[in-house]
Amino acid sequence: MDLMLDSVGDPLALKSLAASASYSSFHFDRIFRELTGFSAVEYQRKRRLRRAAHLLRHEPDVAVVRIAQDCGFPSNAAFAKAFKQQFAMSAKEWRDGGWRAYMDQQVGRESDVSFFVAEPDNLEVILAPYRAPEPGTIAARIQVRSLPAVTLRYQRFFGQSGAALSIACNDLIRHCEQLDGVARCAPWYGVFDEDPGFTGESEYCYDFGIDSDAVTDPNLGVRILPAGHYAVLEFQKEWPRFRSMYEDWLDKQTVWRLDSTRPHIEKVERDAAGQWQGWLALPVKKR
Template sequence: MNTKAPTRVSRLYEVMDLMLDSVGDPLALSGLAASASYSSYHFDRIFRELTGFSAVEYQRKRRLRRAAHQLRHEPDVPIGRIAQDCGFPSNAAFAKAFKQQFAMSAKTWREGGWRAYMDQQVGRESDVSFFVAEPSNVEAILAPYCAPEPGSIAARIEVRQLPAVALRYQRFFGQSGAALSIACNSFICEREKSGEVLPGAPWYGVFDEDPGFTGEREYCYDFGFDAAHGGEEAGDASLGLRVLPAGTYACLDFCHEWPRFRSMYEDWLERQAQAVWRFDSARPHIQRVERGPDGQWRGHLALPIKKR
């Protein structure tokens, strides 16, 4: 049994997860600080060192990205309801904050402005799905996105009920594309070398927001392993512990390739499945990967969905 006390970083991870789970609720800085065993001053300073943002600014940006997600994927929900659900005290406050963040109104965003933002302002690397290619093989990450043949991704999608997974993870901030891939690969090598992760165990990449709407500086990405697959040295107190929620996911299996969530959105969710399914913004995107007998990566992308 792991008896190591949580580190400063892992305590902040827990607070950040609380902020995500409570994105629509008012959270006082003093309460967040107390939950991490800090004074308000030290908590905000340490939070800024870790993420590059104050706790208040970080939560505001997460609320806005949650709203942007819902505006895209839940067109029948009134804008005012989305503003309320994402923790804004009034429609006017939401409208002002949204325009400051995305340079357009929520109405314009919902009518298709999100695509221009994703393509022009966020940039190519941010819509790359999460993978762990070795540093010597990053061609897939550096390649520009190419839309698949219509229906080709949709034909491979399977709707599955996935179980919950207790994840030991490292949280990466402000990295995307090749830099993130290399960092994840280094994490794998370190953990396998130390014996903390058993050979052949699966690895998980987790992103709680739409990667197409999140710029590199705001990227927050979790990468880790199922705690049940840890070796004798498992229990590093510097790692975070979170539960990936069970539920319904649209899954895209892959082998010897690196598909992207964007293709799942555009070729399946928004064309083939929209009469039945919608995106579930309360659960994360998940990538599960493992090495096959031939040494190549394989796994699946899992997009959280719910019935309309």
């Protein structure tokens, strides 16, 4: 999955993907399908199309044909056909606002990862429908900061969302606290590499973990969260969503735009009273 993400503009043959995992093409595709519900080629295609959808929304001055090329499609015609099959509209219709209807109708409230680490028994938070903030209230709280790189020990959750993902993340927290003595006030990070609004539940790929050398579980992966400029929204005793940052701040920006080469990041930690607090961070670059 990481290789596909890093090579989104250069489609990889099944043989190359299988070789990267030291499997034959047959066994690699069988195992990939068992783990994800998709063949490797189908998943790669979907990820390339989601990247294109992401760029069409956030890079309005980049030509469609350039986006098609950057996302690994051999021709504009091939891209147009694949995009319409995936999103039921043309790239132009998507760019002109169709993305919003798709997000609301096809993904709905599941189109956000930023509340999934709420305590799993807090169903009121987890199941609450999205409500747009009062105009300007989120934008007034956002600060653009330069964040340092973080080395994350993480577990990857695929095809989970809502209460199931909240429970899974909290199980990991308890596991690390019990196994390695991780402090209850330690910070945890949630990472999402794509636009949360365009990815359905069956395709969610969410990394959750901790920046700590003390964690010894060999089943956890290691990744570097890249340094750079991020639009940061701090929160305490609430669970704001990335969507509100997009709609109340990013979509109205004249200075900053989303940087699709870096992930969305959420940092959460318990305060002295045991309540969650933290921040959401959108990767941004200057226009």
